[in-house]
Amino acid sequence: AKVFYVQGFHGTKMSHVAKEAKVSKGVLYFYFTNKEDLYMALVHDCILKVDEYVEFLLSSVADQNGKNQILAFVELYIRMIEELPEIQNPIVEYIRMSHPSRQDGFETGLTSGMRESEYFKKILQVQFQTSYSLVQVIEKGQKDGSVLNARDSKLIYATIWSMMLGYDQLSAAEKYFQEVSSEQSSLFHIERKDWQKMIIESIQNILNQTT
Numbered sequence: 001a002k003v004f005y006v007q008g009f010h011g012t013k014m015s016h017v018a019k020e021a022k023v024s025k026g027v028l029y030f031y032f033t034n035k036e037d038l039y040m041a042l043v044h045d046c047i048l049k050v051d052e053y054v055e056f057l058l059s060s061v062a063d064q065n066g067k068n069q070i071l072a073f074v075e076l077y078i079r080m081i082e083e084l085p086e087i088q089n090p091i092v093e094y095i096r097m098s099h100p101s102r103q104d105g106f107e108t109g110l111t112s113g114m115r116e117s118e119y120f121k122k123i124l125q126v127q128f129q130t131s132y133s134l135v136q137v138i139e140k141g142q143k144d145g146s147v148l149n150a151r152d153s154k155l156i157y158a159t160i161w162s163m164m165l166g167y168d169q170l171s172a173a174e175k176y177f178q179e180v181s182s183e184q185s186s187l188f189h190i191e192r193k194d195w196q197k198m199i200i201e202s203i204q205n206i207l208n209q210t211t
Helices: 004-013 013-021 025-031 034-059 065-085 084-096 112-116 120-127 130-143 154-181 193-209
Strands: none
Touching: 004 013, 004 034, 004 084, 013 025, 013 034, 034 065, 034 084, 034 112, 034 120, 034 130, 065 084, 065 130, 065 154, 065 193, 084 154, 112 120, 130 154, 154 193
């Protein structure tokens, strides 16, 4: 996961992964057909880890109202971005590759090798599990009165999710900038804690909207 996180899919070779894992390339090819197959296995594993984190979190606050459960998820997600970027980054890159475009001379869509991987089929079976769970929590909040926003629960979820993805991508850009530059100030010279606080406050406002 670390190699793909640092170098991205296109910049990573099987030899890089083998070196990081301290195994021969032959061992990797024994378990995985090619780089695409290995990457799909990684994405699948990361999705399962996120699902486990979210399921554990939601079960631990199951006695709370829907709004508090959503806010607990947001705080967990921010913590994951900060502490476990190697888990979240492959998922975000997979989402981006699922919507083809051209970037830096590469076709960013999923390759035929990715689509042929057995792990791609497994990803399709689980990729929306966390989304379904959070939509249900929003609906719970609408029913228990803690979520005042009466709009479609899926629309509310999509809006919250887009904010979290934006934070994830800008955080990654900030970390990259600090790695290649001697300047260590935060992105746009703002404090990270203030940024996180405003995201949480904005999501609270979304949940509290009455019109």
